Amino acid sequence: MAQFQRPTLCCCRKVLTVPSKSCEGGQGLGQCRLVDIASASNFHCFKLRHFHLDLRLNFAVKEITGWQVLELVAIQPGVQTLVLDTHPSLLIHSIDCKVPGTTGAQDISPSLTYRVDPFTDYGSSLNISLPAYVIRPHRAFQITVRYTTTDGPAIWWLDAELTCGQTRPLVFTQGHSVCNRSFFPCFDTPAVKSTYTATVRVPEGVTVLMSASRSAYSKQDRVFQFSMEYPVPAYLVALVAGDLQHVDIGPRSRVWAEPCILTCAVSKLGGSVERWLNVAEDLFGPYVWGRYDIVFLPPSFPIVAMENPCLTFIISSILESREFLLIDVIHEIAHGWFGNAVTNATWEEMWLSEGLATYAQRRITTEAYGEAFTCLETVFRLDALHRQMRLLGDNNPVSKLQVKFEPGINPSSLMNLFTYEKGFCFVSYLSQLCGNVKRFDSFLRAYIEQFKFSSVVAQDLLDFFLGFFPELKESCVAQREGLEFERWLNGCGPPLCEPDLSAGGVLTGPVQSLCDLWASEPPDPEAIANFNLSSWSTFQTVLFLDRLLDRSPLSHEVMGQLSRCYSAQLDEMNAEVRIRWLQIVVRNSFYPDLPRIRGFLHKHTSRMYTVPLYEDLCSGVMKCFAAEVFYQTQARLHPNLRRTLQQILFQTSALPTPTGSAPSLLHPTPLSPSPTPRDQLGSADPPTTGTIALRDVNVSA
Numbered sequence: 001m002a003q004f005q006r007p008t009l010c011c012c013r014k015v016l017t018v019p020s021k022s023c024e025g026g027q028g029l030g031q032c033r034l035v036d037i038a039s040a041s042n043f044h045c046f047k048l049r050h051f052h053l054d055l056r057l058n059f060a061v062k063e064i065t066g067w068q069v070l071e072l073v074a075i076q077p078g079v080q081t082l083v084l085d086t087h088p089s090l091l092i093h094s095i096d097c098k099v100p101g102t103t104g105a106q107d108i109s110p111s112l113t114y115r116v117d118p119f120t121d122y123g124s125s126l127n128i129s130l131p132a133y134v135i136r137p138h139r140a141f142q143i144t145v146r147y148t149t150t151d152g153p154a155i156w157w158l159d160a161e162l163t164c165g166q167t168r169p170l171v172f173t174q175g176h177s178v179c180n181r182s183f184f185p186c187f188d189t190p191a192v193k194s195t196y197t198a199t200v201r202v203p204e205g206v207t208v209l210m211s212a213s214r215s216a217y218s219k220q221d222r223v224f225q226f227s228m229e230y231p232v233p234a235y236l237v238a239l240v241a242g243d244l245q246h247v248d249i250g251p252r253s254r255v256w257a258e259p260c261i262l263t264c265a266v267s268k269l270g271g272s273v274e275r276w277l278n279v280a281e282d283l284f285g286p287y288v289w290g291r292y293d294i295v296f297l298p299p300s301f302p303i304v305a306m307e308n309p310c311l312t313f314i315i316s317s318i319l320e321s322r323e324f325l326l327i328d329v330i331h332e333i334a335h336g337w338f339g340n341a342v343t344n345a346t347w348e349e350m351w352l353s354e355g356l357a358t359y360a361q362r363r364i365t366t367e368a369y370g371e372a373f374t375c376l377e378t379v380f381r382l383d384a385l386h387r388q389m390r391l392l393g394d395n396n397p398v399s400k401l402q403v404k405f406e407p408g409i410n411p412s413s414l415m416n417l418f419t420y421e422k423g424f425c426f427v428s429y430l431s432q433l434c435g436n437v438k439r440f441d442s443f444l445r446a447y448i449e450q451f452k453f454s455s456v457v458a459q460d461l462l463d464f465f466l467g468f469f470p471e472l473k474e475s476c477v478a479q480r481e482g483l484e485f486e487r488w489l490n491g492c493g494p495p496l497c498e499p500d501l502s503a504g505g506v507l508t509g510p511v512q513s514l515c516d517l518w519a520s521e522p523p524d525p526e527a528i529a530n531f532n533l534s535s536w537s538t539f540q541t542v543l544f545l546d547r548l549l550d551r552s553p554l555s556h557e558v559m560g561q562l563s564r565c566y567s568a569q570l571d572e573m574n575a576e577v578r579i580r581w582l583q584i585v586v587r588n589s590f591y592p593d594l595p596r597i598r599g600f601l602h603k604h605t606s607r608m609y610t611v612p613l614y615e616d617l618c619s620g621v622m623k624c625f626a627a628e629v630f631y632q633t634q635a636r637l638h639p640n641l642r643r644t645l646q647q648i649l650f651q652t653s654a655l656p657t658p659t660g661s662a663p664s665l666l667h668p669t670p671l672s673p674s675p676t677p678r679d680q681l682g683s684a685d686p687p688t689t690g691t692i693a694l695r696d697v698n699v700s701a
C-alpha cells in the first residue's frame with residue numbers, strides 16, 4: 001500500500017497529495033488525488049473566478065429549476081474536458097459555452113456534449129467536452145448548465161406540518177461537507193473558493209435568504225438577488241426560503257425566524273451578538289464578512305448549527321437551552337475567522353477549521369464570561385471526548401487529526417469529537433508553547449491576515465507558527481519528545497496533553513462531589529440534600545448527569561432514589577438536561593419514569609434529541625415502547641429522520657461495550673437495503689450503531 005503523502009500546497013496554492021514538479025508562473029503541475037471529489041484530476045487546470053445561480057423554487061413539486069453560469073479560466077494548455085462534481089438527483093438539461101469578448105460563431109457555441117458517470121454513493125462525475133478554441137491558457141470562458149434538482153442530500157423540503165408555524169412549507173440547504181454537488185454542479189472541495197451571485201424566484205409570501213454579503217428584493221417580480229463579494233468554497237453556499245421575518249438585534253445583525261418563534265429568538269440573543277463580535281474582533285482582527293445574521297430553522301434541521309458566512313443556520317430546538325445556545329452561536333461566530341476566512345484545504349484536515357474555531361470560541365467565552373465558565377464547558381466536552389475514545393478504542397484511525405480517506409468514504413463521517421476537541425488541545429498546546437495567551441492571540445491575528453480568503457493545510461499553520469516565533473523554531477519545539485507535531489497530527493488516541501482547567505474547579509468541584517456521594521454505598525441522603533441542582537448552571541447539571549450515565553448500570557434502589565430526588569425538578573429544565581436524565585432512565589430500565597420519555601419524544605422531533613434516545617431504547621429492553629412512540633409521532637418527523645429511526649428500530653445490533661471493537665469510519669458504510677441519498681449523509685445521518693450516538697457528537701458544525 002502506498003504511503004500516505006501529507007497534503008501540501010503548490011506555489012499556486014492548489015492542494016496536492018502527490019509531489020508536484022515545480023510550479024512555473026502559477027501554473028499547477030502537481031497531481032491531486034483527493035478521493036472525495038470527481039473533479040480531483042481536473043480542478044488544477046482551471047481557475048473558477050465566479051459563478052451565478054438563477055433559480056426558481058417550486059414548493060408544489062419540491063423542485064429547484066434554473067441555470068448556473070461558471071466563469072472559468074484555463075490555466076493549463078491542452079485540457080479538453082471540464083470535470084465537475086454533481087449528484088444523481090440533479091438532472092442536467094443542457095450545457096453551453098461562451099467566450100466573452102469574441103465575436104461571431106465563437107461567441108456562443110452550440111450545446112456542449114457531456115457525460116455523467118457514477119463516482120461514489122454521495123455523488124457523480126460530470127464530464128463536459130470543451131471546444132478546442134476555448135482552451136487557451138489564461139483566457140476566460142463561461143459554461144452555462146441548465147438543470148433541475150429535487151431532493152438530493154443538500155436540499156431539505158419541509159411540508160408545512162414540519163415547520164414551527166405549521167402554515168407554510170419551507171426549504172433549506174445544508175452543504176457541509178460534500179452535499180452541495182446535489183444543489184449545483186461544482187468543484188466540491190474546500191480547496192476551491194470563488195465569489196458568487198444568485199437570483200432566486202419564489203411564490204408570493206416566501207422570503208429567501210442566502211449566505212451572501214448583499215441582498216435585494218423586487219416585490220413586483222418576486223425575485224431575490226444575492227451577492228457574496230468574498231470568495232467561499234462550495235460547501236458554504238446556503239439557501240433557506242419560507243415564511244421568515246426578522247428583527248434587527250445590532251448594527252450588523254438581525255435574527256430571522258418563522259413569526260411564531262421570532263420574539264423568543266430575539267429575546268434570547270438581543271444585545272449579546274454584537275458584544276460577542278466585538279470581543280472576537282479584539283482577539284482575532286476585523287470581522288471580514290460585513291453582516292452577521294442568524295436564521296432559526298425548524299427541528300428538522302439535521303445538525304445543531306452551521307457557519308454559513310453572513311448567515312448562521314441554527315436549530316430552533318436549542319432556544320430553550322440558553323447556555324448551549326450561547327456556546328453554539330459563539331462557535332459559529334468564531335468560524336467567521338477560522339473555517340470561513342481561512343479554510344482547511346481538504347476534509348482530511350477538518351481539525352484546522354473545527355479545532356481552531358473551538359479554541360477561538362473558548363477565547364471569546366473566557367473574555368466574555370470568565371475562565372471558570374469556559375473551563376467547565378471544556379471539561380464537559382473533554383469528558384465526552386474520552387467517552388468516545390473508550391467506545392472506539394485507542395487505535396481507531398478516526399482519532400487522528402490528519403486522517404486518510406479510502407475511496408468512497410463520505411467526509412461527513414469525520415464529524416467526530418476528535419476533530420473538535422483533540423484539535424482544540426493541539427491548538428491549546430501551541431498556545432502554551434509561546435508562553436502567553438495574548439502572544440498567541442497576536443499570532444492568530446497574523447495567521448488570519450496572512451491566509452484570509454484562502455485554504456490551507458496543516459503545514460501552512462505550523463510553518464507560519466514557527467516563523468512567527470523564531471525562538472521556538474530554534475529550540476526545536478516541533479520535535480519535543482512525546483509531543484512531536486507529527487505525533488499530534490498522525491498519532492491515534494487521546495490528545496497528547498490537555499490544557500490546565502483547574503480554573504473551572506469552583507464549578508466542577510461540586511459536580512464531582514455530588515457524583516461521589518451517589519457512588520458511595522449506600523448514598524447518604526442528608527449529604528446529598530446539601531446540593532441544590534436548581535442553583536447550578538446547565539453545564540454543571542449536564543456534566544453531573546453525564547458522569548452518572550458513565551456509571552450506569554446503577555442499582556434499582558439508587559435509581560429510585562435519584563428519581564425521587566431529581567425527576568420532577570429536571571422536568572422543569574431544558575431539553576439538554578432532560579435528555580441526559582432520560583438516557584439514564586433508559587440505560588437502567590427504570591420503568592417508573594417511562595411516561596417522561598414518551599412526553600419528551602412527543603414534544604421533541606429533532607434528530608439531535610430523538611436519535612440518541614431511540615438508540616438507547618432499542619439496544620435495551622424497551623424496543624416495543626420505542627416502536628409504539630415512533631408510530632404515534634412519525635407523522636411529525638422529517639422523512640429522512642423517519643428512515644433513520646426505522647433503521648434503528650428494525651436493526652438488532654446492541655450497543656457496543658467499551659471494550660468492543662467499533663466500526664472504522666474511514667471505510668464507506670455499506671448501502672442500506674433501500675438506499676436513499678440522504679441515508680448516506682454522515683453528519684446529518686450518523687451511524688446508527690450507537691457507537692457515536694449524536695449525544696456524543698452533539699456539536700455544531
Ligand SMILES: [Zn+2]
Pocket residue numbers: 307331335353354357700701
Ligand atoms: Zn464548527
